[in-house]
Amino acid sequence: MDTRTHDTSGTLEEALERLHACGPERLGRLSNHAPMVVEALAAHGRADAVHRWLDLYRSKLEDLPAAVAPVTDGDWREALGDPRRAADWIAHFSRALADRPWREVLARWWPRLLPGLYGGSTHPVIRVGHAVRALEAGANGPRLAELAHGLGYWAARYRPVTGLAPLPAAPTAAASLDAVPALPDPRGGFPDRLAALRRLPLWADDVTDPDTARARLAELVRAATHRYATHGHGEPVMLVHAATAPNAVLRTLDSLPRALWVPSLRAAWTASAAVTAMYAPAGPAASAPRARPTAEEVLERALAHGDEHVVKFTDTALDVGDERALAAALRAIELGEPLV
Template sequence: MDTHDTTGALEEALERLHASGPERLGRLTNHAPMVVEALATRGRADAVHRWLDLYRHKLEDLPGTVAPVTDADWREALGDPRRAADWIRYFGRALGEQPWRDVLAAWWPRLLPGMYGGSTHPVIRVGHAVRALETDENAPRLAELAHGLGYWAARHRPVAGITALPAAPSAARSLDAVPPVPDARGGFPDRLAAVRGLPRWADDVTDPDTARERLAELVRAATHRYATHGHGEPTMLVHAATAPNAVLRTLGSLPKELWAPSLHAAWTASAAVTAMYAPAEPVTHGAAPRRTAQEVLERALAHGDEHVVKLTDTALDVGDERALAAALRAVELSDPLVPN
């Protein structure tokens, strides 16, 4: 179902969006670059600008610069959201001077420990940007990678002090074993700070190919789980699947020695989101009428919510009936995108 977009719609949309910042109201992520890439990849480039017109009221101008980020002082700017525009310019320069895979390989291990900042949206944006570049390398797509990496660097947030708990053999059972945060309240940063222990699933994996297999298993398990647990928080629980899938999409453009560390970081992120937002009890999700992947995509597009579209995009990667049911569940649970 993946389609190489030759219409130029994605490039036009990205050029529109690169005048906008990665967030609005100082904390809410700009999802538009991720959604338009997903639509173009899934053969709906014709819908890109129409969807973007509906979403434009959620965009803010790119913030101003503070001071240039340099190779000598980048550590001081890491994790400073005020420096988003500085970081975007830094990566724009780097990508103009070096092959994009070299820039990605150099910065991936530096950014990976902080993938929890921005509610995991920065790594998701990078995953979409990498997928676009793997099919066609051009200026708007390179600029999108600069925006994604810059957002990640500005929102870089490591986690520490999490106790390692026993894990089950499978990703699905280990997600079941994640202890929920007691009396969870507040936004993502407050809930993340309250995570105290997570199972150590797949922590012994060092072989790159095994790491890739385990990561695919995690994406499948987290996507399936949304159908029965998404009611705990329909928007935020999407990220338990989309964040590890962004990492999975990026592996092929990274050196193999980075695959196992990527698995471990993705597991921690998915498990942490599960701990923060999972409901007390699952629901029994009855069998829905069978729909094709294209029909599910059309339902998501008609609904329009950015998280619904992105979860559907991940569900199409997984590709099985349970994953498609999870995407339809997101349609049921989420508020549709409407014009302002």
């Protein structure tokens, strides 16, 4: 059952305004997940829980960092990928969104930012995906500001992946994820492991048609979500991004020109496959038979658990909507550390 609903209570706007005084990260490297979680809760009819959840999460929030210098149309390339410029980038996109329609701004910047989708552990594109879903449900000031924050975070954490040796891919997304070789010596955090990545299957490189790209992207999201049920124990937090990052791209497609759908699929595949390689477990876990809760029950369990990654992965599992996806969400709840 589809649990999504259009929240008209104003709670999402209140939460976003509360959060826009905060920076996109804390401790210089850990992402601020709150804007994504509150949008997911509001989208699935739980706006009533938004402020309570935020109160629990507020110790993980830091103030917006200080500005350095304005980003301009003439020097934006020099500021790309500089995390010190996060506030500058947010201000740049705030000005752009005040002057032009949000879909126009998104279409202009998406191809510029897409090659650097991998920075910030893919959180910036995930934040943009949540912002776009909120705007598609109804545009207003706080939702436009959230898109500015998401795009600004992406520009500040822009990081491309280059020099990967291509490997043969299987016909399906699931089989191609199975074919991703594990990083031989996984050490350090996301940036270190990303830098050590050398080869991936090129599952999406044969796609040239936008409609095929959409179908393949949906297939990838479904396969990565299902896979978490048996492989999430490799790294319960980081492996959710193998599904949530491509899903952020998928939920943005309809707001983009069709010409951008194929490169979006390729970037999303690389992100999902990279995370799969970087945090692969030694082997799959047995998938034990489970009770069959409803989508609403799974959402309530995720909310009671409270962990930001669990809530966001459950949001993606609800988008997929089938029994295996709901089982994967339950697995995330089992593996994750509760917020409180």
